[in-house]
Amino acid sequence: xxxxxxxxxxxxxxxxxxxxxxxxxxxxxxxxxxxxxxxxxxxxxxxxxxxxxxxxxxxxxxxxxxxxxxxxxxxxxxxxxxxxxxxxxxxxxxxxxxxxxxxxxxxxxxxxxxxxxxxxxxxxxxxxx
Numbered sequence: 001x002x003x004x005x006x007x008x009x010x011x012x013x014x015x016x017x018x019x020x021x022x023x024x025x026x027x028x029x030x031x032x033x034x035x036x037x038x039x040x041x042x043x044x045x046x047x048x049x050x051x052x053x054x055x056x057x058x059x060x061x062x063x064x065x066x067x068x069x070x071x072x073x074x075x076x077x078x079x080x081x082x083x084x085x086x087x088x089x090x091x092x093x094x095x096x097x098x099x100x101x102x103x104x105x106x107x108x109x110x111x112x113x114x115x116x117x118x119x120x121x122x123x124x125x126x127x128x129x
Contacts (some may be wrong), residue, residue: 028108031064048081056085060113067111070096074104082109086116 033055038047059067069087071078087109094108 028068031059031067033067033069048078049085052081052085056111056116060116065113067113069109069111070099071107071109072101072104073107079107079109082111085111087111 033052036048036051038051056067067087069082071082073079088111089107090110091108092105094106096106096108099106
């Protein structure tokens with residue numbers, strides 16, 4: 001049995017290379033937001049939003065034009081926060097190394113610097129206009 005990658009997918013194969021016995025979709029390469037933790041006594045005070053906006057500005061201030069985020073559908077607060085900031089669901093059919101979605105479904109979201117302009121800092125050339 002071996003593992004091959006083709007078109008963004010990994011397939012485990014048995015001896016006959018034409019018969020796949022398992023498949024998982026790979027998450028796209030690029031910048032990803034990791035989790036944040038907010039003190040329980042400070043939740044619902046926009047701390048998570050401030051942290052996420054700061055990270056989005058940092059990423060969009062560099063060469064990346066897209067930013068990804070992976071969530072469990074059961075984490076409604078996080079999904080809602082990211083939706084307000086311009087993240088859109090792109091698939092539920094993917095694989096991300098080391099991540100399990102206990103009791104829920106994993107969703108891959110994407111924000112684009114062009115469609116989430118409030119999160120993109122002005123570059124020097126834009127400041128001069």
